Amino acid sequence: MDTLLSMKAFCGVVERESFAAAARSLGISTAMASKHVMHLERRLGTRLLNRTSRHVSLTEPGALYFERCRQMLEDLEEVEASVAKVSASPRGLLKVTAPVWLANPSFVAVLADYQARFPEVRLDIDLSGRIVNLVEEGIDLALRVARTLGDTLVVRPIGTVPFQWVGAPAYFDREGRPQRPTDLESHRMLMYSLFPAASEELKAFTGCARLVSVLQSSNETLLHLAALQGMGVALLPTWLVAQDVAAGHLEVVLAASQRLDVTLCGVYPSRRYLSSKVRTFLDFLCADPRLR
Numbered sequence: 001m002d003t004l005l006s007m008k009a010f011c012g013v014v015e016r017e018s019f020a021a022a023a024r025s026l027g028i029s030t031a032m033a034s035k036h037v038m039h040l041e042r043r044l045g046t047r048l049l050n051r052t053s054r055h056v057s058l059t060e061p062g063a064l065y066f067e068r069c070r071q072m073l074e075d076l077e078e079v080e081a082s083v084a085k086v087s088a089s090p091r092g093l094l095k096v097t098a099p100v101w102l103a104n105p106s107f108v109a110v111l112a113d114y115q116a117r118f119p120e121v122r123l124d125i126d127l128s129g130r131i132v133n134l135v136e137e138g139i140d141l142a143l144r145v146a147r148t149l150g151d152t153l154v155v156r157p158i159g160t161v162p163f164q165w166v167g168a169p170a171y172f173d174r175e176g177r178p179q180r181p182t183d184l185e186s187h188r189m190l191m192y193s194l195f196p197a198a199s200e201e202l203k204a205f206t207g208c209a210r211l212v213s214v215l216q217s218s219n220e221t222l223l224h225l226a227a228l229q230g231m232g233v234a235l236l237p238t239w240l241v242a243q244d245v246a247a248g249h250l251e252v253v254l255a256a257s258q259r260l261d262v263t264l265c266g267v268y269p270s271r272r273y274l275s276s277k278v279r280t281f282l283d284f285l286c287a288d289p290r291l292r
Contacts, residue, residue: 003040006037007069007073011069013037013049014049014058015092044065091118091277092120093122094140096124097141098143100219101220101237103221104239104242110285110291111125129219134153134269141282143267145262153268154267158263158265159264159285161261161263162261163261164238164241165178167251168228171230171231171232178254180254187212187232189211189234191215191235193218224244228249
């Protein structure tokens with residue numbers, strides 16, 4: 001039996017969650033699609049799929065095999081297109097991990113425009129904020145602002161993200177508006193866990209000897225909501241708070257002296273052939289003025 005066709009059948013079943021749908025896409029019968037998957041299972045000596053009358057799900061070995069198999073098929077498609085001097089049309093599932101604060105209207109608008117331009121690409125965006133192993137977890141691309149991203153990864157700058165100190169007007173009416181960075185020492189701080197109030201980097205940035213953190217979290221959305229409630233002052237990306245600032249729900253302080261500009265980067269494993277879906281997505285992000 002053709003192992004390559006078996007791999008295509010297996011990936012089709014997983015992506016469409018149906019033997020029948022996968023069979024139709026390959027122009028074969030449902031029974032033949034099932035035989036192709038069983039051929040792989042016999043070849044590998046392990047069950048790849050759990051099957052019921054209404055549902056198909058991956059086993060643990062199946063999930064690992066699917067990610068490798070999917071990448072191999074995409075790489076093969078890229079190589080064939082390159083040899084034929086034809087640009088492969090981006091398609092399939094694009095898995096991206098990104099910071100929580102990218103859940104904002106500007107970034108969603110960029111995603112919508114990309115998907116409209118490349119309708120055969122399906123987006124899976126993980127905004128958990130956790131540190132991931134791109135290869136082991138089958139992630140195609142990470143969007144990161146970390147200063148150290150690993151020597152084994154390919155890093156492409158996308159744009160600059162400004163971070164500013166913000167708080168609710170009612171909070172500043174009550175506690176006073178800081179006029180200089182050192183005034184932050186007398187304020188209630190809402191701090192990002194990876195940039196804590198006690199860090200030497202933050203002390204050097206603000207010139208403050210001590211900052212009082214009343215709330216610390218790894219989730220920027222929580223800090224944003226806490227700032228809206230008047231709990232204190234937070235250093236947040238302008239992309240996340242722009243609408244609230246424009247509406248007067250939040251106020252920017254120390255804008256001139258304390259804006260922190262960080263670079264958003266696209267990070268991906270070093271591969272001989274970069275899939276067209278990753279390449280076009282990165283190109284799209286880099287060219288979009290909303291991400292400047």
